[in-house]
Amino acid sequence: MMGARTVALQALLAGEKQGAWPDGFLKKAIRSAGLDSRDGALCTRLVFGVLQNRRLLDFYLAGLSKTPLEKLELPVLELLRLGAYQILFLDRVPDHAAVNEAVGEARKRARNPRAAGMVNGILRSLSRQKEELVPPEDLGVGYSHPDWLVEAFRARLGEETEALLAANNTQPATCAQVNTCKGDTLSLIDDLRGAGVTAEPHPWLSDCLLLEDTGDLERLDAFQEGRFYIQDAAARLAVWAADPRPGMEVLDACAAPGGKSFTAAIAMGNRGRVVSCDIHPHKIALLQTGAARLGLDCVVPQLQDGKSCKEEWLDSFDLVLADVPCSGLGIIRKKPDIRYKDPKPLARLPEIQGEILANVARYVKPGGVLLYATCTLLREENEGVVEDFLAKRKDFTLEPFSLPGRFAGAEEGMVTCWPHRHGTDGFFMARLRRKGKEKRYD
Numbered sequence: 001m002m003g004a005r006t007v008a009l010q011a012l013l014a015g016e017k018q019g020a021w022p023d024g025f026l027k028k029a030i031r032s033a034g035l036d037s038r039d040g041a042l043c044t045r046l047v048f049g050v051l052q053n054r055r056l057l058d059f060y061l062a063g064l065s066k067t068p069l070e071k072l073e074l075p076v077l078e079l080l081r082l083g084a085y086q087i088l089f090l091d092r093v094p095d096h097a098a099v100n101e102a103v104g105e106a107r108k109r110a111r112n113p114r115a116a117g118m119v120n121g122i123l124r125s126l127s128r129q130k131e132e133l134v135p136p137e138d139l140g141v142g143y144s145h146p147d148w149l150v151e152a153f154r155a156r157l158g159e160e161t162e163a164l165l166a167a168n169n170t171q172p173a174t175c176a177q178v179n180t181c182k183g184d185t186l187s188l189i190d191d192l193r194g195a196g197v198t199a200e201p202h203p204w205l206s207d208c209l210l211l212e213d214t215g216d217l218e219r220l221d222a223f224q225e226g227r228f229y230i231q232d233a234a235a236r237l238a239v240w241a242a243d244p245r246p247g248m249e250v251l252d253a254c255a256a257p258g259g260k261s262f263t264a265a266i267a268m269g270n271r272g273r274v275v276s277c278d279i280h281p282h283k284i285a286l287l288q289t290g291a292a293r294l295g296l297d298c299v300v301p302q303l304q305d306g307k308s309c310k311e312e313w314l315d316s317f318d319l320v321l322a323d324v325p326c327s328g329l330g331i332i333r334k335k336p337d338i339r340y341k342d343p344k345p346l347a348r349l350p351e352i353q354g355e356i357l358a359n360v361a362r363y364v365k366p367g368g369v370l371l372y373a374t375c376t377l378l379r380e381e382n383e384g385v386v387e388d389f390l391a392k393r394k395d396f397t398l399e400p401f402s403l404p405g406r407f408a409g410a411e412e413g414m415v416t417c418w419p420h421r422h423g424t425d426g427f428f429m430a431r432l433r434r435k436g437k438e439k440r441y442d
């Protein structure tokens, strides 16, 4: 039977090979290896820990390895990172156990017969020297973010940058939204606690819970009964800013996996219609399954490219949500590999975002609302796209909104949520009103 470290190694290697986040792979691998919840949690922590600290781990390993790290076989390098992460960050794993496991795996996997000896030597030296290690001064190395990203954050945050980088490497509690169409928050808390989950009400967001020790939460009865869904507080706030009301016609132009459609439908008491679109056919199935589980039949999934105009929708929706594809740099806490993305293709995003926004704005009724949102923190994908749009569409203006808690910018109609300030994902939302007679929904 495979252990937690072997599965973690496989997930890291799969991530390197696919150039993609191993989350899906990790969940499946944990299930198929039959890891119990304790080993599953250790395996997940190892994968997150290595991704969150890769640059820092490499910095220390490079100081101990005679061979440059880029010349090592990839499985050997990942084993060194896994071992180093356990030695430097995990008190509950004895160093000798981390070293022995890494050496055993290296014996099985490395083509170079000397690799196991090298892994042994490097990790034992690291264990001996760990109290004397001098941390790097460079923020990018210390918090394992690429230099370009540190500079982008510094341009916005100045001295606050380090706090954001540190927050990006924390482990947030899982944030769950209560499906108030299927029951109240207190009885859900009771039932989750009865199932062994640590469930607390969110400190400032109603009908929202912070969960820990969930194990595979999709197996919980309350999940299968559609009594909650997973969504960060910041994403919930974006729908709050949009303020959907019962009876409205709502379009969610970039909807999958459906969090904001579901939040809107719940706020509407499942009355009215939420047309939930996505460009990818396989994601329409996700929307269908999610809406069915939650019992939200006012959600109508539909395949539609947000960039191309659907004539019959012109001037038809009270509210249009444009939660556009973005660089995702606000959700590094949950997807630690996002920081390693090649920044070049990201430069094209503002154009795509602007195109989607310009097209779906045409679906807003006169007097209706357009909500632009991203889960990134780059000005060019956020305020920049909105400002370009407003320069072209003089019939739209930013509109103030209120949120629970203090969020700078709400009175001007644009808010950025920050992991280090608000404890949420990094997120941007702008509320725009189209000129015209507003239809009232109470």
Ligand SMILES: C[S@@+](CC[C@H](N)C(=O)[O-])C[C@H]1O[C@@H](n2cnc3c(N)ncnc32)[C@H](O)[C@@H]1O
Binding pocket: 235, 253, 254, 255, 256, 257, 258, 259, 260, 261, 277, 278, 279, 280, 283, 304, 305, 306, 307, 323, 324, 325, 326, 356, 375
């Ligand atoms: C940020 S995610 C949306 C998250 C979603 N609103 C939620 O709250 O769960 C962006 C989504 O846009 C979709 N997408 C990308 N390009 C699109 C396009 N041209 N038209 C419609 N959807 C698009 C992606 O497939 C992805 O599911």
